Amino acid sequence: MADVRWSDLPMDILRSVLERLSFVYFQRAKMVCSHWYLCSKQSSPQKSGSPLLIMFLENGGCGIYHRKETRVYKTKRELPKIKFLANSGNWFLVLDSKSNLYIMDIFSQNKIDLPPLESIKGGQYKLKRVGDKTFKEVGTRRCVIHKARNLRGLLWVDKKKEEFAVVWYFHRIKYMTEYLAFCKNGEDHYHEIPARLQDVSDMVLPCRDSLYVLTISNHIRKITYKGFEDILAPFCLPSPPTRLSFDDECRYNIAVRPSGEILVVMSIFNRFSRPWRFLLYKKNPYRVPGNTSYNMLVKVGCLGDEALFLDLGITVPANWDLGIEPNSIYFSRTRHAGFSFQESSCLDVCVFNIATKTLKRFLDFFNNKNLKDARWFLPS
Incomplete structure (x- = not known):
């Protein structure tokens, strides 16, 4: 009997197999080849959308805990030297050991490279890379050194429209966050958004064009590509x-x-x-x-x-x-x-x-x- 390749399985048999898989295995299976991917579009997997927990282990391993199944799935490879900054759905914002920023699908581990951090444009603030883990502000009166370990970020992804937005900034204790860097899919650099926030307490990026920020000075601000507006400024923070x-x-x-x-x-x-x-x-x-x-x-x-x-x-x-x-x-x-x-x-x-x-x-x-x-x- 001649060998049958996996990519040649009849559609009805393949669909029957896919519909028996758990959500995590279904995500992996549809990446096998283009034939399996097309079949997955016509299949009805077990209900997706259940809360999952991504786990990072001391040895560099990474697993995904499915609460309803009470089961841990291992990722396809270990991820020991990367830093996860944020996520939106399956996609995670990642900084590698060379201070390169990209987004990655945690199931397929497909990735999209992002512009280098020093590509930020906008006027006042410019960055120069100094080694793999250090950046220096140039073109200003200040002499500020930023460490990659202090990079913070947010991510928004619309998988259906194949759109994304990324925001990052360098966190500096006891100093203002003077600017945010922002880019969308299709752009080859980051835009500088002057923020001058009295240090950021928290941020949320719920959609492509709007970022909400909570500051230590009790302001809630909505930041867009063109600037920011105060939603509450300042508000009276409740006491415990x-x-x-x-x-x-x-x-x-x-x-x-x-x-x-x-x-x-x-x-x-x-x-x-x-x-x-x-x-x-x-x-x-x-x-x-x-x-x-x-x-x-x-x-x-x-x-x-x-x-x-x-x-x-x-x-x-x-x-x-x-x-x-x-x-x-x-x-x-x-x-x-x-x-x-x-x-x-x-x-x-x-x-x-x-x-x-x-x-x-x-x-x-x-x-x-x-x-x-x-x-x-x-x-x-």
């Missing part, structure tokens, strides 16, 4: 409901709902006992200019049929079939100005129910895997 102990930490983040409403998320945790508390706030819809409550935030007691993914800074519709619980917060840590995958001091993989104020913790499941870092994501 109870006095914090010496071992407690309180952090603030922002999240964007599908309606476009901005949430301020207060996260309180104890560094030793690790009990988490979350409080949600939004802009007062009944504020009156000139009134003392003009910039006050009001408490949000319930997310209803939405779930908040704090790692991503968005809320999504809940779906029990996909394992997305309503009125819940999925997180692996609180995000902050220095957020990156390498900062795991507050790593704690949990789902928090807002109504019952209870936690489902997953970190203990991974302890024996030498877990270095982890992050929830929603596959596209």
Whole structure:
């Protein structure tokens, strides 16, 4: 009997095979060849969209935890010398050991190279590469050295339209973030967006052309290609409901709902006992200019049929079939100005129910895997 190549399998047989695969294996299978990819477009795989957890191990290995299947899938190869900055769906923003920036599909590991960091254009700020891990600002009165380890970034991808947007900046403790770099697909350089933000506390990139920023000075700003506008400036940040102990930490983040409403998320945790508390706030819809409550935030007691993914800074519709619980917060840590995958001091993989104020913790499941870092994501 003559050998039959995998690419020659009849469409009906191949479709039957694909429809029996789990979501992760389905993503891998459709990359086998063009024939399999075309067949996948006509197949109905097991429901996708379930929350997944990407895990980074001490030995450089990388795995994907599927909560509904209670199973860990290994990636096709180890990724020991790259830094993951952000993600959108399956696509991750990556900085390699040579300070080259690209985006990569975590399932197929297909990648798209991005312009070099020093290609930023816009007027005042220019960068010169000094070795593999250092950059120097040139053409200004300042002499500022930036380290690649301080690079922070955000990513937005629309897989169907094959569009993406990337934002990055160098995080500098106790200094202003004076500019942001931004590019979209099809561009060969980054655009400089003058920001002069009094140090960034948190950022969210929910769409291609709008970036939302929370600053330490209690401003929420919407930044676009042409500049920025204040959404709340400044607002009165709520105090913790109870006095914090010496071992407690309180952090603030922002999240964007599908309606476009901005949430301020207060996260309180104890560094030793690790009990988490979350409080949600939004802009007062009944504020009156000139009134003392003009910039006050009001408490949000319930997310209803939405779930908040704090790692991503968005809320999504809940779906029990996909394992997305309503009125819940999925997180692996609180995000902050220095957020990156390498900062795991507050790593704690949990789902928090807002109504019952209870936690489902997953970190203990991974302890024996030498877990270095982890992050929830929603596959596209």
